[in-house]
Amino acid sequence: MIYLEASVFITILVGFLATIIKKNLLMKIVTMDVMSTGVVALFVVIATHSGLVTPILRPGAAPAIAYADPVPQGVILTAIVIGLSIQTLMLVAAMKLARDNPTLETSEIDQKYL
């Protein structure tokens, strides 16, 4: 379990650092998605602290089953949807910017428009 949690945090950190280090705008958007995948995974890991069984009540199941916590899983769905829409918006913006800045180097775009 501790390894799982550690790798989740490493994913988030790698995603974030790559967002800073990667020069290309498209790569920045992708690395931001890596970071958000890490955050989603964190919520899933948090949900498993109380158990691993899918939290659906079945007839005849033993009452004292260690169910996974449904709340973080439900909550992160909202965040996934929001993250998806923001990713789409960012990609559309990158597409439009690519017309005049074919290389999509952020430092160049920054210099041009700041």
Next chain:
Amino acid sequence: MTDLAIAWILVPFVAGLTLYLLPVLARGLTLAIAVLSLCVGLAITIQDINFSFVLMDSFGIALHIDSLSGYFIVTNALVLLAAVLYTWRCDYKAFFYVLLCLLHGSANTVFISADFLSLYVNLEVLGIVVFLLIAYPRGDRPLWIGLRYLMVGNVAMLFYLMGVGLVYQASHSFSFDVLLHAPPEAVALILMALLAKGAIFVSGLWLPQTNVVAAPVVAALLAGIVENAGVFPLVRLSLLYGEISKIVQLFALGSIFFGPLLALVADDVRRLLSFSTLGQLGWVIISPAAGLYALMHGLAKAALFLSVGELRHYRLSELRQHGMARPIAIAMIIAGYGIVGVPLLAGFSAKALTISYLAPWQQGLLYGAGFLTATIYSKLVFIPQQPTSTPLPLGYSAATLVLLGGLVFADAGYLQAYTPANLLRSLVPPAVGLLLVGLGVSRWESSWRGAWERLEHLLGVMLLLLIGLVWLAL
């Protein structure tokens, strides 16, 4: 009461979606929403309503309405009202008003939310709407600045979500009340995200260029609504927890000096105003009297940005050469001195109320920062004024009247401020400011754009801030 509150929350969202189908109604409906929210906000503030409720069962959406939310809602409504009046005669499409409705609705919900998750959702909606508003002119430059805003906001909110996850892990709840059961990393993550979103201190450096590139009406909305929504959670959290309020005050003090110092060397009037915003947001979050201060600053800054939209030049050196139309100059000077805090305008009572909550050493520092603010706004007085040949646009005049009228009436929020000592004290900074500008402080203006305003640096600063906050919170 609960039903009424839910109806009022839903109205802007429903209206926003209706406008897609009935674009003819765009302006009228948005205006009606602004008036409705103004009435609601005034009722909450004047009757001092204080009630909280939870929608659905456990883990539902917790909302809390009190007079602090009331002040922010009034600001939101008045700025929206001014924006609608300002754009009435311009040919903005219905889509623009859809965005205005959604902006208004999500900001209102931020002002009454009492759990981390509804706050998250509303801040994200706000971020998306702001991106669309900035990119509305469709040019490459607004698009890039909007994208930069979206990326910074997105990364900040991912950190926020991480913090929220840790809060839930510790106490199985998303409510604001359980924050201190969480490990210090969670507190640091959440505070860092809110500081970046609210544009406080170094994490607010995305703000100046955003205000320069955005259309004047969008810049006014940013200053009057979006930034208030960004700092509101910080105010709420520091009211709940003494420990957090100490950290927030530290950053607020940093911001209060950092913003005006950069405003002093700015060569563009829009950059001058937005660096001043950076400092003023620090004033908003430093004390529990945030409501009145946010109201005052939102109205004054929105009026300033709308006035800037009517100018032909933006560089201060060019403005000094060509001058500006007298009515616009007068509106800008009134709004500017409103922020400085001269008597008869809301800035005076808001400043007095803010300072009255603080420790003596903080009072001294804030009074000193007042001299900086006074100096930057005194620059406006020295710009030559010219009589106008063409009449001003009706929309601009109406919007400015609403905002400046609000600025005068909001003064009634704390009439106890009018003591001889306070009056005397409030007149010293403007006098010194005028003297300093007369002596030639304007020589220091430069077209320098720091590398720290670039995307990578904006993101990197977050990491530094996070490390600092973990160190402070431990």
